[in-house]
Amino acid sequence: QQPVQSPQAVILREGEDAVINCSSSKALYSVHWYRQKHGEAPVFLMILLKGGEQKGHDKISASFNEKKQQSSLYLTASQLSYSGTYFCGTERAGSYQLTFGKGTKLSVIP
Amino acid sequence: DVKVTQSSRYLVKRTGEKVFLECVQDMDHENMFWYRQDPGLGLRLIYFSYDVKMKEKGDIPEGYSVSREKKERFSLILESASTNQTSMYLCASSFLTREQYFGPGTRLTVT
Incomplete structure (x- = not known):
């Protein structure tokens, strides 16, 4: 069963923040986050392992709450390149397999 | 850099044809995957392989089969293509349960 992502779409102005949520009904070992630009392949962002960790890279970070089987991706001070x-x-x-959500379309405008 | 290549970017086939999609990775990864991507549905796993000659069904294996005779190569086979198999097909590879590296995709149209 696919995890549920919310929101389905979001529009931001440069510099604004966003949160994308991912929720599963099943017990999870890890959560992966990927970004796909239009016409390109998905690109790996980060993995969060069971243990409730939080990771970050530059202005993109994520958390994993294993009790709730939820993960959130945080994008701060968004840039056009985050679209x-x-x-x-x-x-x-x-x-070994991943079950992907349906995706959240993020658009950053000037 | 990890490189995952797919044999075609665009493919047009007729209903009933046998279709082969090839994927090659150059990083000696154990795991290889085939996904299809449709608008609004995200990435759905068709099959994956965790070793040569080993395969497991994903979420939507019906109408597909796979072959992995060599570690670097993973093929997706549509035995008799149908119009509902028109989609973007993405191949990926990974080392154990770490990040997956995706190929550029093959956009298949079945007419």
């Missing part, structure tokens, strides 16, 4: 569709992929323990 694209963001996917979370969830992994259950003992499985």
Whole structure:
């Protein structure tokens, strides 16, 4: 069953912040986040492992609440280059496979 | 840099044809995956392979089969293409359960 992402779409002005949520009904081992720009392949952003960790890279960070089976991606001071569709992929323990959400389309405008 | 290549960017086939989509990775990854991507549905796993000659069904395997004879190559086969298999097909590879690296995709149209 696919994880549920929210919102489905969001429009930001440069410099604004955004949060994208990913929620699963199943116990998770890890959550992956990917970004796909139009016409390109998805690109890996980060992995969060079971343990409730929070990771960050530059102005993009994420958290994983294993009790709630939820992950959130935080984009601060957004840039035009952040535009694209963001996917979370969830992994259950003992499985190599990811189940991806339907994606969140982020548009950053000047 | 990890490189995942797919045999075609665009492919047009007729209903009933047998279709082969090829994927090659150059980083000695154990795991390889085939996804299809449709608007509003995200990425859905068709099959994956965790070793040569090993395969497991994903969420939507019906109408597809796969082959992995060599570690670097993973093929997706549509035995008898149908119009509802018109889609973008993405191949990916990974080392164990780490990040997946995606190929550029093949946009398949079945008429």
